[in-house]
Amino acid sequence: MEILNYAFMQRALLAALLVGITAPAIGIYLVQRRQALMGDGIGHVAMTGVGLGFLLSWSPVWMATLVSVLGAVLMELIRWYGRTRGDIALAMLFYGGMAGGVMFINLAPGGSNANLTSYLFGSLSTVSESDVTAICLLAAFVALVTVGLRRQLFAVSQDEEFARVTGLPVRALNLLTAVTAAVTVTVAMRVVGLLLVSALMVVPVAAAQQLTRSFAATFAIAVALGVSVTIGGTVTSYYQDVPPGATIVLLTIGAFVVLSLLAAPLARRRARALAAAQPAADPAECEIPATRGAADEVGV
Numbered sequence: 001m002e003i004l005n006y007a008f009m010q011r012a013l014l015a016a017l018l019v020g021i022t023a024p025a026i027g028i029y030l031v032q033r034r035q036a037l038m039g040d041g042i043g044h045v046a047m048t049g050v051g052l053g054f055l056l057s058w059s060p061v062w063m064a065t066l067v068s069v070l071g072a073v074l075m076e077l078i079r080w081y082g083r084t085r086g087d088i089a090l091a092m093l094f095y096g097g098m099a100g101g102v103m104f105i106n107l108a109p110g111g112s113n114a115n116l117t118s119y120l121f122g123s124l125s126t127v128s129e130s131d132v133t134a135i136c137l138l139a140a141f142v143a144l145v146t147v148g149l150r151r152q153l154f155a156v157s158q159d160e161e162f163a164r165v166t167g168l169p170v171r172a173l174n175l176l177t178a179v180t181a182a183v184t185v186t187v188a189m190r191v192v193g194l195l196l197v198s199a200l201m202v203v204p205v206a207a208a209q210q211l212t213r214s215f216a217a218t219f220a221i222a223v224a225l226g227v228s229v230t231i232g233g234t235v236t237s238y239y240q241d242v243p244p245g246a247t248i249v250l251l252t253i254g255a256f257v258v259l260s261l262l263a264a265p266l267a268r269r270r271a272r273a274l275a276a277a278q279p280a281a282d283p284a285e286c287e288i289p290a291t292r293g294a295a296d297e298v299g300v
Contacts, residue, residue, distance in 0.1 A: 003238055011132045012124040012191065012234055012244075018139040019188040019200065020230035024208075024222035025146040026184045027201030028215075029177055032157035038075070038178070039198035042185045044094040045071030046194050047101025049186075050119045054108035060119065061134045061186055068182035071097065076178045080171070121193035122245030124237055131190050138187045145180045153177060154215060191230065193245035199252060200226060207256040210263035225255055 003009050030038050049067030053060030071093065078089045105116050118126045146153070155163040156173045164170045181201070188197040208221035233248030240247075 003235060008125050008127065009234075009238060011127045011129065012238075013231065014132060015127050015135050015191050016230040016234040016244075016248075017227060018135055019191045020227035021223055022139050022142040022146075022184050022187050023192075023197065023200040024204040024226040025219070026142060026177070026180050028205045028219055028222055029146070029153050029157045030181060031202060031205045031209075032154070033177070036202045037198060038072075038181055039185055039201040040195075041075065041090065041094045042068050042072055042182050043189070043194035043197050045097035046182075046185055046189065047116070047119070048097045048104065049101075050116065050189075050194075051101040051104025051108070054115060055104045059130060059134065061131055061190070064119075064189065065134075065138065065183060065186040067097075068185055069179050072178035072182035073175060076175055119189050119193065120195050121243055122189070122191050122196070122248075124191075124234065124244050127190050135187050135190065138183050142180055142184050142187065145176060149173070149176070150219075191234070191244060192248055196245045196249050199249045200230070203249075203252045203256050204229070207252070207259045210256070210259045225252070229255060 003013075027036075027039070030036055046064040046068040049064030050060045052058075052067065053063035056063070074093060075090060078093070101116060102113065105113065108115075117123075152163075152168055152173055153176075155166070155168060156170055156177075160170050160174075163173075184201065185194065185197050188200060192200050204222040204225040205218065207225055208218045211221060212218055229248055229251040233251050234244055236242065236251075237244035237247050
């Protein structure tokens with residue numbers, strides 16, 4: 001393929017692949033925790049890290065990772081202790097992150113808002129070899145956490161009180177989830193952009209939930225969908241000369257619409273099949289209630 005003859009596209013496709021895996025992988029836990037917009041907030045904070053990277057002549061990706069992690073930890077602390085004024089504190093953190101990014105990048109030697117654009121909306125041609133190295137290392141961390149600790153993270157996401165009773169370190173796992181989300185934002189910012197990364201963390205999960213309620217199946221479908229739209233959006237961006245981040249997000253939303261339309265007839269078919277099988281089963285008053293645990297029911 002012609003597209004693979006160019007080194008910058010090879011780097012862009014590899015980055016897109018890793019983003020397609022990692023964003024839905026952590027996004028499913030955020031959706032379960034009803035924190036779907038957390039990625040958007042972290043993206044705002046990461047702008048300060050990008051600006052500091054230019055100002056200090058250090059890697060914007062690594063600096064954004066550091067600032068995002070600190071911001072994610074602060075967000076969790078506000079969630080724990082903020083109570084009545086937590087939303088105000090979060091708003092100041094988000095908007096302060098945006099303002100800090102713009103300010104620092106304009107203070108940097110030769111810096112301007114144009115340097116920030118590729119980080120805000122993604123860019124194919126600016127993914128360097130050092131960026132790919134950083135993305136690979138960060139993506140490995142995200143995959144290790146989201147897959148290796150999936151049972152514990154699922155339990156905490158479903159019911160913190162129950163998880164605490166069973167002896168799980170709830171606060172430590174919450175912090176780990178926030179840190180992993182922050183790392184994912186910096187993984188995705190070169191391909192999707194800081195302002196659009198939250199969509200890739202949430203929409204594939206929401207689309208997968210249209211077809212199944214099993215956690216394991218939702219996880220697999222969401223990741224498969226994430227990979228499909230990131231690779232497809234990157235290729236489309238190359239051939240049509242359109243912004244990669246916007247293309248990927250629009251493809252993701254399109255996939256959600258299609259799966260939503262398919263979900264209704266599938267649900268009706270399952271209902272008819274269940275109704276047809278009901279007479280052959282035991283009468284309702286003789287049925288034994290299911291006693292499986294939540295983790296078994298969702299297929300974790």
